[in-house]
Amino acid sequence: NAGVMQNPRHLVRRRGQEARLRCSPMKGHSHVYWYRQLPEEGLKFMVYLQKENIIDESGMPKERFSAEFPKEGPSILRIQQVVRGDSAAYFCASSLTGTRAGEQYFGPGTRLTVT
């Protein structure tokens, strides 16, 4: 029973490049969440998606960041023109239902380093 999968686990990008982070939810889960963990801080919510829909993007920076969860394939968090401040661990979580009814299961994270 595979858990939440994220790849790559580590990603190094130069300033100005694009970063693409992938998340495959647990089997049967249709709710995906992205969180960012800056050094020495807790996780901060970024975006909540269901298949083909963005439900809540209140935590997403207004520029350069986007997320999608297509009908087929993994959820993608895309960061355009990365800057040093984007260096962080990005965690994906999935749930069977919305969190009011169920808990979220987390992936191992992608550690993004911007040089």
Add this chain to the structure above:
Amino acid sequence: AQSVSQHNHHVILSEAASLELGCNYSYGGTVNLFWYVQYPGQHLQLLLKYFSGDPLVKGIKGFEAEFIKSKFSFNLRKPSVQWSDTAEYFCAVNNAGNMLTFGGGTRLMVKP
């Protein structure tokens, strides 16, 4: 704004000592409460959760937490820690919408 506070950022204990990690939140309505643990090099795992019912919740690995509504608290406890409990512990709250709001985390080091 919604917030979750974990007042102890770093805790060092000897094996067999008792553990209590504080968690306070700032919402007034119905909440779901969670404790997650992140072992070194691993992803977050759910320790325990509270949705409703008995405010004393038992989780995995001998952990428990008590929801005290009047104090807006959900403290994590373990009577006797082991070296293998060395990890970072995160309290999280869900009240409205579908996001979890996390505390800043508490790093626990257990000395053998």
